[in-house]
Amino acid sequence: MAEKKTCLIIEDSDVIREIAARIVADLGLTAEQAAGAGGGVDFCAENNVDVVLLDWDLPSMGALDFLRAAAELPEGKKPVIILCATENDPQQFTLAKAAGAAHHVLKPFDRSAVETAFAEAGVIDKAPDASNVTVVTRN
Numbered sequence: 001m002a003e004k005k006t007c008l009i010i011e012d013s014d015v016i017r018e019i020a021a022r023i024v025a026d027l028g029l030t031a032e033q034a035a036g037a038g039g040g041v042d043f044c045a046e047n048n049v050d051v052v053l054l055d056w057d058l059p060s061m062g063a064l065d066f067l068r069a070a071a072e073l074p075e076g077k078k079p080v081i082i083l084c085a086t087e088n089d090p091q092q093f094t095l096a097k098a099a100g101a102a103h104h105v106l107k108p109f110d111r112s113a114v115e116t117a118f119a120e121a122g123v124i125d126k127a128p129d130a131s132n133v134t135v136v137t138r139n
Contacts, residue, residue: 008079
């Protein structure tokens with residue numbers, strides 16, 4: 001059996017971290033949490049992290065600082081990074097992508113948004129969209 005993938009949620013809001021952890025666990029990943037980016041960099045350096053959900057607005061060490069530090073991690077320790085933002089700011093996303101973020105999701109996010117971002121980043125296989133399935137019943 002393959003080992004579960006790990007997602008580190010870096011978010012200063014306890015409530016959003018808990019919601020994200022439930023979504024991540026529901027998608028079949030192990031959810032780890034960090035309230036700040038500094039602790040997140042250390043966690044990635046010491047553990048196998050497959051994906052990071054990274055809040056844009058963090059106290060002290062910001063998202064761009066985390067992205068720069070994550071880029072310095074040795075090969076095999078660099079996780080896929082999904083930026084979480086409250087504003088739909090193309091400049092912000094361009095900066096984050098240039099610094100190493102793979103994708104972004106807007107807050108408030110839901111399971112579908114996280115699942116889509118993880119699938120597009122290659123972290124999980126997304127289940128086929130049930131709305132595209134036609135059910136035929138024959139009597």
